Amino acid sequence: MIEQLVLEEVLGVAMRTGGEFAEVFAEDRRNASAVLDDGRVEELTSGRDRGAGIRVVVGDTTGFAHTADLTEAGLIAAAEAAAAAARGGGGGTNIVALDRRSASRGYDIETYPGDVPKARKVELLGRANDAARAVGGAISQVSVSYGDNRRHILVANSDGLFVEDDTVRTFFAVSCVATGDAGMQTGRESVGHTIGFEMFDMYDVDQLARNAADRALTKLAARPAPSGQMPVVIGSGGGGVLFHEACGHGLEADLVAKGASVFRGRVGQQVASKGVTVVDDGTMEREWGNIAVDDEGNPAQRNVLIEDGVLTDYMWDHLRARKEGRRSSGNGRRQSYQNLPMVRMTNTYLLAGEEDPESIIASTPKGVYVKHLGGGQVNTATGDFVFGMTEAYLIEDGKITEPLREGNLIGNGPEVLQRIDALGNDFAMGPPGTCGKDGQGVPVGDGVPTLRVSSLTIGGTAA
């Protein structure tokens, strides 16, 4: 994307006013998407975004500028702007020698979506639409979306790091509306992986469409969810967002350092039930949150955050790690070249236990079974978090009975982690997610086995 000599020159300019660290992050991203709605392929969209963000660090201050102009002149202008914003005491080192490294993710992309004819992508939309509508007359609306993107990044910094990576992601989703006597309900199914068009060898789009339609139909008969505390069983693969919110964000070192995490100062302590092991793993092959290197050029890692209930470590980016005199954990990510990196999750999951999932439900006299969670949100300072249930059922006398309408559940991270009293042996990853933090969205994955929380507050409308 950019010549090594140009990068060395630009980093030299960035360090000229006393910078302690400088970095060039360049990105060239192509997006393609197609949408079918209301029975018709509405449009295909193509997007191209290309540019570089340059940061210069002096003391605790970061100067940052970005540009869509990748010529030497454009990059030097951005480097000067970033350096001016973070002015140090005087002339610093301005000779930077880059050591080129390779990034590897351990597997190859089989079919680049850019090489797939547009007609083939569009054909998937029509098939899913037909399959969803064939489920029944109560399915009153269907939308189907396809998306792929290819993101080539380059990171070079004043420590001599120089690495490039090329990432391909493919996404497919079906959303249905079902109409009945009591109004409308929705059902959705989505899949996404850090792979190419071969994703459609892994999934049958007809089946994905039927899943979405079935969810909407099931909810037509749903009754209002209860309100108040009771045991909650979370289904395998459907509820990783619980850990993303209950502890993931609270273990991001930038929030910890600012005193904004309820997990501050708790490394080495028992923060969860025994048997609970939570991992953030950017190396997880083909998953939505997979990265070969993070957006600061550090290799992705498998980081154990909580081991058998004990808090083992936080997640780190370059700046936070540098301050603590340790290595980054490969969690420095950013939405695009227009943003500064910060500590972000990748694929966050809870390891399986040994119990039979059926027996977990059978040993729950009364509660709620959440088969699929929606998004969530957390206040890391208090640890209070919510997450939506998009497909849930009552558990009565140890059996899954009636479907429930949508709602949020609320809990407190440190308390909920201690209340996990059953872990199934049926681990699965869940649907692709987008994690938002300070206005930046990045792709993340999550996964859980079937598990039970002895008490969570359910935000329904029934007494």
Add this chain to the structure above:
Amino acid sequence: MSFEPPDQESADLLALAQSVAAKANAGEQVEAFVARSSYTTVRAHGGEVESFTSAVSAGIGIRVVSDHRQGFAWAGTLEADAIADALAEARDNAPFAEPDEWVGLAEPDGIVPVPFDAFDPSVASMPASQKIDLALELERMVRDGDSRITGVRVATFSDSSSRFAVATSTGIAGAGRGAWCSMSALALAEDGDETYTGGGSTVGFRPEDLDLAEAADDAVLRATRLFGAKPVPSQRVTIILEPRMAATIASLLGSTLTGERVLKGRSPFGDRIGEAIASPMLTLVDDPTDHRSYAADMFDGEGLACRRNQLVVDGVLQGFLYDSASGRRAGRPSTGSAVRGVSSTPAVGCQALAVAPGAGSFDSLLADIDTGVYLQTMTGLHSGVNLVSGDISVGIEGLMVRNGQLAEPVREVTIASTLQRMLLDIVAIGADVEWLPGGTGCPTMVIADLSLGGS
């Protein structure tokens, strides 16, 4: 229609958009939407500048319609080769869409835009040192606001000066500019082993409009009044929503009233025109020609004049919002409600919602509540709200209301209802309309009979 762009830069963008639109082949419609903005963000933490970002970004989105099929492409730069590529891609994408007789670009409708130009050049020309001083000052004010404030997660100064233009081969030509600056702070307060956060913000068309004291006081008050908060038992409650919270409910309602949702059977109010869908106290308009709104504008995303649209009057549903394609399908004119950025095609959306003032202040409405909850924050709006079914369930923090007064703090509870019920359960609307950073104007609201899920 003669229209003068407000300055040379927007005239240049319009000329660029028109040059792209002029490349339409016979039987083809082409639209170009071009935007360029410069912005600064200063983040202060611990008495230091944590980061200083300054940049210019620009982009173009191109729609090509031929044989009633639409294709779209965009580029995050205005370089000539990228624009040529985007036009070729949009043209290549169009044949893959299935034809729809209503698809097409906007056509000039003779409605003259209401002149509006809140662009203050002092936003862009403000020296960097002044922006840094403001961010540091706000951070200091928050830290000094209360002995229990232990830190400020971040105090931010942001400004943006932007220009856009849209032109089509059907004769549309619009351009505009805007500038604003804003500041926000997120305070951290600690007492014993409890930590709470509280946010405050201020926004203005000019730097001198910023009210740092108000933002700091708000952040401090919100961070320090929740100590000792705990869940309360599940019950039916009345809630009181100050303007910023009530605006959230108004926005949810507004989102269900777009022609796009109605025509595709995704609005719970799709067949309710002329019916009472809300308390007679509620009147809601979407009016970007109201210059008190921070989202006021002359043109919508398709280059048609913005206009005042009545959505709900005295509780009765009046109509829906349309862009040109959804309007054609519904047999109605566009309401000038196309919203967009460079990387997406126009969608129908609310621009500047405003709830008409009722009577009374926050304090007088509070005094009328025997038992209820004052909501300080709502979480999980994206996961707990379904705008098709109308189900709403969110996590909240706040204060109980007892005998007309704010009482003990509460957290880790949910409130739930449906949008349909909440609108009918509005029992009071205040006179205290506040114009919020997102562009919405809203007074205090009191809503009865929600389910609180707690201990």
